[in-house]
Amino acid sequence: MITTGVVLLALIVYGSVVTLRSGTYTTAQWLDFVVAGVSQGSVYALIALGYTLVYGILRMINFAHGEVFMGGAFTTYFVAQWLSLSECSRQAARDLPAGACSAVAPLESHPLLVLLVLVLFSASVSLALALVLERVAYRPLRDAPRLIPLITAIGASFFLQYTFRGLYGSGIKAYPRVPALEGAIMVFGVRILRTQAVVIGAAVLMMAALFLFVQRTKTGQAMRAVSEDKEVAALMGIDVDRTIGITFAVGGALAGAAGVLYGLIFGQVHFFMGFLPGLKAFTAAVLGGIGNVPGAMLGGLFLGVAESVGPSLFLEGLGVPSPHQLKDAIAFGLLVLVLIFRPTGLLGEQVSRRA
Amino acid sequence: MTRLWPGARIGLAAGAITVLASLIGMVEQFAKLHIVADALTMTDILLVALPAIAGALASRRASPGGRGEAISAALVAGVASAVPPALLVLVGRSWPLQAMFVNAGADLYDTLLWGRGYLALFGVDIAAGAAGGAVALLPGAVRRALVHAAVAVIALGAMAGLIRPILSLYRGIDVIWNTGTAVLGGDGITQLGTAVVFAFVFVVSLTGQPARDRFDQWLTSRSAAAQSGTRTFGRGAGVFVTVAGLLVLPFLIGSYPIEIVDKVGLFILMGLGLNIVVGFAGLLDLGYVAFYAIGAYTVGVLTAPFLGLELPFVVALPVAILAAIVAGVILGIPVLKTHGDYLAIITLGFGEIIRILAQSDVLKSWLGGAQGITRIPPSFTLGAFSLPVFGRVDPAPPQEVYYPILLFCLIAVYITWRLRYSRLGRAWLAVREDEEVAAGLGINLVGTKLLAFATGASLAGMSGALVATKVGSVFPASFGLIISINVLVLIILGGVGSIPGVFVGALVLVALPELLREFSDFRLLLYGAVLVVMMLTRPQGLWPASSASHEEADEPPPEPGAGAAT
Numbered sequence: 001m002i003t004t005g006v007v008l009l010a011l012i013v014y015g016s017v018v019t020l021r022s023g024t025y026t027t028a029q030w031l032d033f034v035v036a037g038v039s040q041g042s043v044y045a046l047i048a049l050g051y052t053l054v055y056g057i058l059r060m061i062n063f064a065h066g067e068v069f070m071g072g073a074f075t076t077y078f079v080a081q082w083l084s085l086s087e088c089s090r091q092a093a094r095d096l097p098a099g100a101c102s103a104v105a106p107l108e109s110h111p112l113l114v115l116l117v118l119v120l121f122s123a124s125v126s127l128a129l130a131l132v133l134e135r136v137a138y139r140p141l142r143d144a145p146r147l148i149p150l151i152t153a154i155g156a157s158f159f160l161q162y163t164f165r166g167l168y169g170s171g172i173k174a175y176p177r178v179p180a181l182e183g184a185i186m187v188f189g190v191r192i193l194r195t196q197a198v199v200i201g202a203a204v205l206m207m208a209a210l211f212l213f214v215q216r217t218k219t220g221q222a223m224r225a226v227s228e229d230k231e232v233a234a235l236m237g238i239d240v241d242r243t244i245g246i247t248f249a250v251g252g253a254l255a256g257a258a259g260v261l262y263g264l265i266f267g268q269v270h271f272f273m274g275f276l277p278g279l280k281a282f283t284a285a286v287l288g289g290i291g292n293v294p295g296a297m298l299g300g301l302f303l304g305v306a307e308s309v310g311p312s313l314f315l316e317g318l319g320v321p322s323p324h325q326l327k328d329a330i331a332f333g334l335l336v337l338v339l340i341f342r343p344t345g346l347l348g349e350q351v352s353r354r355a
Numbered sequence: 356m357t358r359l360w361p362g363a364r365i366g367l368a369a370g371a372i373t374v375l376a377s378l379i380g381m382v383e384q385f386a387k388l389h390i391v392a393d394a395l396t397m398t399d400i401l402l403v404a405l406p407a408i409a410g411a412l413a414s415r416r417a418s419p420g421g422r423g424e425a426i427s428a429a430l431v432a433g434v435a436s437a438v439p440p441a442l443l444v445l446v447g448r449s450w451p452l453q454a455m456f457v458n459a460g461a462d463l464y465d466t467l468l469w470g471r472g473y474l475a476l477f478g479v480d481i482a483a484g485a486a487g488g489a490v491a492l493l494p495g496a497v498r499r500a501l502v503h504a505a506v507a508v509i510a511l512g513a514m515a516g517l518i519r520p521i522l523s524l525y526r527g528i529d530v531i532w533n534t535g536t537a538v539l540g541g542d543g544i545t546q547l548g549t550a551v552v553f554a555f556v557f558v559v560s561l562t563g564q565p566a567r568d569r570f571d572q573w574l575t576s577r578s579a580a581a582q583s584g585t586r587t588f589g590r591g592a593g594v595f596v597t598v599a600g601l602l603v604l605p606f607l608i609g610s611y612p613i614e615i616v617d618k619v620g621l622f623i624l625m626g627l628g629l630n631i632v633v634g635f636a637g638l639l640d641l642g643y644v645a646f647y648a649i650g651a652y653t654v655g656v657l658t659a660p661f662l663g664l665e666l667p668f669v670v671a672l673p674v675a676i677l678a679a680i681v682a683g684v685i686l687g688i689p690v691l692k693t694h695g696d697y698l699a700i701i702t703l704g705f706g707e708i709i710r711i712l713a714q715s716d717v718l719k720s721w722l723g724g725a726q727g728i729t730r731i732p733p734s735f736t737l738g739a740f741s742l743p744v745f746g747r748v749d750p751a752p753p754q755e756v757y758y759p760i761l762l763f764c765l766i767a768v769y770i771t772w773r774l775r776y777s778r779l780g781r782a783w784l785a786v787r788e789d790e791e792v793a794a795g796l797g798i799n800l801v802g803t804k805l806l807a808f809a810t811g812a813s814l815a816g817m818s819g820a821l822v823a824t825k826v827g828s829v830f831p832a833s834f835g836l837i838i839s840i841n842v843l844v845l846i847i848l849g850g851v852g853s854i855p856g857v858f859v860g861a862l863v864l865v866a867l868p869e870l871l872r873e874f875s876d877f878r879l880l881l882y883g884a885v886l887v888v889m890m891l892t893r894p895q896g897l898w899p900a901s902s903a904s905h906e907e908a909d910e911p912p913p914e915p916g917a918g919a920a921t
Contacts, residue, residue, distance in 0.1 A: 004689070055696075061696040061699075061700065078455045137891070140891055141890065141891065146695045146696070147639055147695060148890050148894055150639065150695065150696055151639075151843075151847060151886055152887050152890040152891070154641075155844075155882070155883045155884070155885070155886025155890065156883060156886075158880070158882055158886070159880055159884050159886075159887060160883070161879070162379075162877065162880035163375070165379075165880075166378070166379025166876075166877070167378050167379055167456055167457070167458075168456065168457060169457040275836075279700070279703070279704070282700060283700075283704075286697075325711070325714070325715045325716060326711060326715060328707065328711055329707075329711045329712070332704035332707060332708050333708070335700070335701065335704055336689060336701065336704065336705075339689070339693065343692075
């Protein structure tokens with residue numbers, strides 16, 4: 001097995017060397033890839049936090065977390081849509097007489113404020129979804145053999161996917177463009193798209209907030225306690241049920257926020273959008289060390305960059321045609337590599353002691 | 356006021372489900388499924404069943420307080436269940452909900468109000484709730500008989516569209532044809548049929564259990580030797596009749612139903628394989644579809660003109676199975692040390708990698724990329740062995756595929772059954788229950804696990820090979836995670852580790868959606884719901900595995916107990 005890993009690494013190094021020596025891409029292009037990777041990775045990191053928090057506390061993969069992400073993003077699409085229309089267009093759509101109306105959409109006049117509203121709305125929807133999930137599907141099975149909650153989670157994931165498909169339709173919806181976020185800015189000589197800057201900035205803010213929450217507040221302390229040892233935490237007077245609920249809520253809220261950011265980057269939402277990001281986010285959580293909050297953030301960023309830079313870097317060097325088709329395979333490949341070489345993740349696991 | 360709350364809560368939940376079902380489009384879709392010809396559609400039944408069930412649950416909850424309490428609880432539930440839909444209609448008629456919820460249209464509101472108005476909605480729901488509450492108060496046997504009868508009527512009505520073509524095969528036999536058409540109209544069960552079937556099933560259900568009890572009494576009163584003799588005879592006769600029936604099945608029903616049976620058979624094969632991996636050995640493999648794909652692609656590559664090989668199926672089949680086995684071992688090696696959740700995710704990843712590779716341009720010259728491989732010859736009839744009865748058509752008629760599928764299913768059942776009670780089978784169960792103890796008992800963990808993967812993979816490979824020749828082409832898009840999930844739900848529903856359970860699961864989950872097209876939009880949603888509900892209420896499945904020990908080995912693998920590290 002180690003041999004497989006070594007072979008894979010050798011291939012990666014070889015491919016990278018070939019590409020770099022051939023000089024197909026300029027430094028500016030590489031930097032573009034990296035920045036794109038960082039912004040995508042931020043989204044993964046936010047989702048990964050949800051996985052890692054839940055795994056740290058319950059030792060289960062919340063398979064339906066991707067759908068929590070999707071639910072928030074998709075529902076917020078309609079709000080975004082509504083806010084992207086000016087008063088005048090809305091009146092016109094309803095065949096109302098054109099009175100004194102503003103021709104500027106809220107999304108245009110107050111982009112950052114609207115984005116904040118969208119993020120908050122999406123976070124709330126996802127939070128609610130996560131709480132319902134926990135209450136209905138996971139809480140009754142908390143003491144069941146581990147495979148049962150996992151299967152339940154898989155079932156919940158599919159159920160949610162197709163419920164949203166039924167509710168909102170199976171089409172792909174395009175997120176409205178934010179005019180104020182067109183174009184790029186230069187930061188230390190690196191070209192960053194405005195949307196990417198917003199995404200990265202927002203993600204960093206949220207991750208910092210979460211870190212402070214977990215480390216400095218009493219509830220955060222309770223979460224850490226429950227994730228270290230549930231029984232002893234209960235003995236210490238911590239309301240375990242409530243803490244678990246809060247964990248799910250926080251993870252859900254972060255995923256919801258990530259949903260809006262995803263919409264900004266990729267510009268579209270659909271009922272199936274939670275599947276791949278969910279899987280990749282889980283990979284990121286494992287990469288960083290499951291249960292480990294900074295690990296999840298790091299893992300997400302790493303995965304994002306690897307996905308963005310990887311195909312051009314080593315797959316092309318290996319002579320693989322259309323390397324970007326295999327972008328997703330890189331994420332799964334990374335997962336396998338991590339589990340072979342460093343199963344506890346880059347920063348080490350942090351899961352509850354088995355009673 | 357507080358007395359009324361439990362009933363109201365149940366009713367509100369039922370109403371919420373109604374609203375959800377409406378918004379996802381179920382209510383409108385079901386209106387196309389006629390149960391009682393020209394009278395009742397599935398939607399009618401759905402809209403009445405929900406408040407009725409709410410009433411029954413509320414009544415049962417309040418029954419300790421006496422009949423009056425129970426009925427009033429049921430009435431409250433009925434009223435409450437009408438509130439959410441009423442709100443939906445109220446809101447929907449004032450605001451443009453349809454911009455967001457694609458199904459929230461005027462037609463939906465009319466349907467919810469029974470085409471008349473809010474009074475109709477409340478009236479129906481209250482009546483249904485009361486009826487449900489009353490039924491819940493009836494003695495157990497009567498209640499069960501009523502439910503059985505109702506289900507039988509609904510089932511027959513739903514499947515009328517399928518049974519009619521089969522009936523028409525027997526048009527010549529007057530008795531069958533006349534009774535058949537009297538009971539089943541063109542579009543569901545007739546009203547006469549409803550009455551007849553309801554009464555018949557009701558009576559049978561009522562007298563069934565007492566009759567069985569009397570038979571058991573008679574049986575145990577005889578001598579031990581006579582008992583085992585009877586039992587063996589019964590079992591033997593049962594097997595004989597089943598096998599004989601299966602052999603002549605294509606002659607009894609038409610080609611469309613056989614098509615469905617073919618599909619069920621393929622999933623039974625896969626189910627038996629995954630049953631070994633998940634059920635016996637306790638390894639949750641979500642990438643199972645990879646082996647299916649490998650089996651199918653191997654046959655495609657070897658027999659189709661794509662690469663110019665065009666080998667006969669007889670040669671390609673063993674190669675396909677071998678390829679799947681090799682893949683099973685290759686997949687098994689990296690995951691030997693992982694458990695539970697990690698194992699599931701990694702295997703899922705592998706399944707996806709295989710699909711991505713099959714779809715990619717990298718391997719396009721071998722695997723056909725996104726366009727796949729086509730023109731795979733239907734050559735499973737071993738060359739000259741084609742049955743002249745069905746004629747030689749290209750692609751082969753479903754009846755022809757049926758026999759190879761049946762053969763492989765029987766082989767697979769035999770293999771699985773023998774393995775289950777063999778040393779290897781017991782080793783698997785031991786590994787499933789507690790790996791460390793198993794290792795301590797001298798079981799070779801590596802070998803046991805790899806054998807589980809390999810055996811499971813071989814069955815999937817078989818199934819894949821068959822499907823390749825049956826359909827005549829392979830496309831990467833048809834080998835997604837959905838299939839792995841499909842097979843998983845199948846064995847969970849039937850009972851993990853249970854061989855008869857696989858048949859039950861396959862019948863329910865593969866045959867039903869085929870028969871009831873109106874459900875097909877919501878298939879995966881129902882699968883998800885089935886998984887959740889099953890895990891919450893009956894994790895051992897519908898036909899649980901009997902275990903050698905009397906412990907709870909029916910459940911999906913328990914985690915090692917205190918102290919065992921995973």
